[in-house]
Every structure is written in C-alpha cells, then in structure tokens.
Amino acid sequence: MLTKQELHDYDYAAMRMQDARGATQLAVKIAAQQSFTKGVEQGKKQGIEEGKKQGIEKGKQQGIEEEKISTANEMITAGLSIDLIMQITKLDKEVIEKLIKDHNNK
Numbered sequence: 761m762l763t764k765q766e767l768h769d770y771d772y773a774a775m776r777m778q779d780a781r782g783a784t785q786l787a788v789k790i791a792a793q794q795s796f797t798k799g800v801e802q803g804k805k806q807g808i809e810e811g812k813k814q815g816i817e818k819g820k821q822q823g824i825e826e827e828k829i830s831t832a833n834e835m836i837t838a839g840l841s842i843d844l845i846m847q848i849t850k851l852d853k854e855v856i857e858k859l860i861k862d863h864n865n866k
Contacts (some may be wrong), residue, residue, distance in 0.1 A: 832856055836863050 762770065828849045835845045836859060845856050 829855075829859065832859055833863065836860055 828851055832845050832849045842856050
C-alpha cells in the first residue's frame with residue numbers, strides 16, 4: 761500500500777507526464793499546420809509563376825498570329841497570290857481565303 765506522500769508524488773508525476781504528452785501533441789499539431797501553410801504558400805507562388813510563364817507564351821503566340829494576319833492583309837491588298845501568301849505567312853489556305861473575303865466586303 762502506498763503512503764499518502766507516495767500517492768501524491770505518483771499523481772504529480774502522472775500529471776506531469778500527461779502535460780508533457782499534451783504539449784508534445786500541441787507542438788506536433790502546430791508544426792503540421794505551419795508546414796501545411798508553408799506548402800500552400802509555396803504552391804501558390806509556383807502556380808502564379810507558371811501562370812505568368814504560360815500567359816507570356818500565349819501572348820507571344822497571339823502576337824505572332826496577329827502579325828501573320830496583318831502581313832497577309834497587306835499582301836492581299838498588294839494583289840499577291842494565295843500560294844505566295846501561304847508560303848510566306850505559313851497561314852492555312854482557309855484563313856487566307858477568309859481574309860480575302862473580309863477584304864472584299866469592305
């Protein structure tokens with residue numbers, strides 16, 4: 761049988777162990793949340809960078825296509841053949857024919 765002091769010491773030690781477990785669990789939860797938050801922020805940053813790269817590339821491609829169409833329109837105005845316009849601009853025949861149609865309807 762335990763003395764009153766031994767029982768008190770045992771209870772005190774048990775409470776300290778429980779406090780230590782609770783503190784450890786809390787520390788683990790906080791660390792996990794911080795890691796998650798850091799991961800989300802890093803993912804957002806990477807996503808934004810990738811989006812910028814894709815946007816720049818898409819803008820370049822649109823600019824190239826617009827320039828091809830502008831060049832084709834100038835060539836149509838100059839009376840050049842569809843074959844020559846296709847060869848120089850690399851546009852499809854259908855695109856050039858549509859540009860000619862639009863040009864004639866002005």
